[in-house]
Amino acid sequence: MSDAARVDPDSIRVFGLKGTTAFAERVADAVGVPLSRHEEREFEDGEHKARPMVSVRDRDAYVVHSLYGEPGASPNDKLCRLLFFLGAVRDAGARRVTAVVPYLCYARKDRRTKSWDPVTTRYVATFFEAVGIDRLVTIEAHSVQALENAFRCRVEHLEAHAAFSRHLAAVIGGARAVVVSPDVGGAKRAEAFRERLERDIGRPVASAFVEKKRSEGVVSGNLLVGDVNDRVAVIVDDMIGSGTTVQRAARACRTGGARAVHAVATHGLFLPGASEAVGDASVDGVAVTDTVPPYRIESDPVLGKVTVLTVAPLIGEAIRRLHLGGSLVDLLRS
Secondary structure (H helix, E strand, O other), X not given: OOOOOOOOHHHEEEEEOOOOHHHXXXXXXXXXXXXXXXXXXXXXXXXXXXXXXXXXXXXXXXXXXXXXXXXXXXXXXXXXXXXXXXXXXXXXXXXXXXXXXXXXXXXOOOOOOOOOOOOHHHHHHHHHHXXXXXXXXXXXXXXXXXXXXXXOOEEEEEOOHHHHHHHHHHHHOOOOEEEEEOOHHHHHHHHHHHHHHHHHHOOOOEEEXXXXXXXXXXXXXXXXXXXXXXXXXXXXXXXEOOOHHHHHHHHHHHHOOOOEEEEEEXXXXXXXXXXXXXXXXXXXXXXXXXXXXXXXXXXXXXHHHEEEEOOHHHHHHHHHHHHHOOOHHHHHXX
16 A cells, blocks of 8 residues: 555544553554544442543544553453443444454463363453444454454454564574474464565575473473574564463473574563563573563563564554555565
C-alpha cells in the first residue's frame, strides 16, 4: 500500500484501556490518528463502567488492550473490562468493532490434556463474540490453528519476525547461525522465522530442535537434534514464562558446541524463577516485545540481558491496512 494512503481521522476510532494506554498511543501514532478519549470509572463496590467519550457511530472502532496480569489487575479483570467496553462501543453504533489484543490471555489452554479439562480458549472466544466484535487482532498466539478454530469471527494473526530478525542480524554479524525450536511443537514457528532470518542476512541458516517433556508442570528433556557446533544459536518461542524452557534449550545448545545462544520470544511474562533461568550463563541475550512490559524484572540485574522491541508500529500499520482494505500478507512479508 502506498504511503500516500492516509487514514481519515474522522472515520476511525482507536481506544486504549487502562494499563495499555501508553502502548495504544504508540499504535494510534502509527495509524496516523490521535488516541480517542474514553472514560473508565470505578465504583466503591468494585464494579466499574467504561464508555467512549467521542462518537463512534458509523465508524471503525479499534480497542487496544493487552491481557497480561499485573499488580492490581488480573487477566480476568482486564478481560472483563475489555468485553464491557467493546459491548459499549457496539451499542454506541460503531460500524465495525475490532478487539486488538497484543497478548491474549488463556490462549495456551486450547485443548484438553486431562479428563474433564476446560478448553478455555474457546470460552474466551465465545465471550468476545457475545459482545459483538467483528474481528480480533492479536500477535503470536500459542497456536494459530487452535485460535482460528475457537473464533467464528475473523482473526488476524500478526508475527514479530521482522523486528526480531533485524535485531539478530546485528547480533549474528558474519557468524554462521542456527534457529532452534525448544520443542517439536514449535517447529513450524521456528521454521517460519528461520526463513525470514535467512532472507534478511542473505545466507543459509540451519535448523534444530530440542526434546521437551512436561509432566505435572515439570519440564524435562535435553536431546538436541541438529548441528549447532560453532554457530550462533537462536532459540525461538512465543513466550517466556518461568524461563526454564529457554534455559534447558540453551544448555543443550552449549553442550552441542554453540558459540553463542540468544533467545527471542514475543511475550516476556518473566514469571517467578525467570530471572534465574534467563540469567543462566548459557544464555547470552534475550529479546522480547512490548506486548507485556517487563515489570517483574525491572529492578533485577538480569534486565541487562533483555532487549525489548516495540511492535506498536506493526500493529498500527495492520490497523491502517484493515481500515483501508490493504493486505496484511504483504505487511508480514515486508
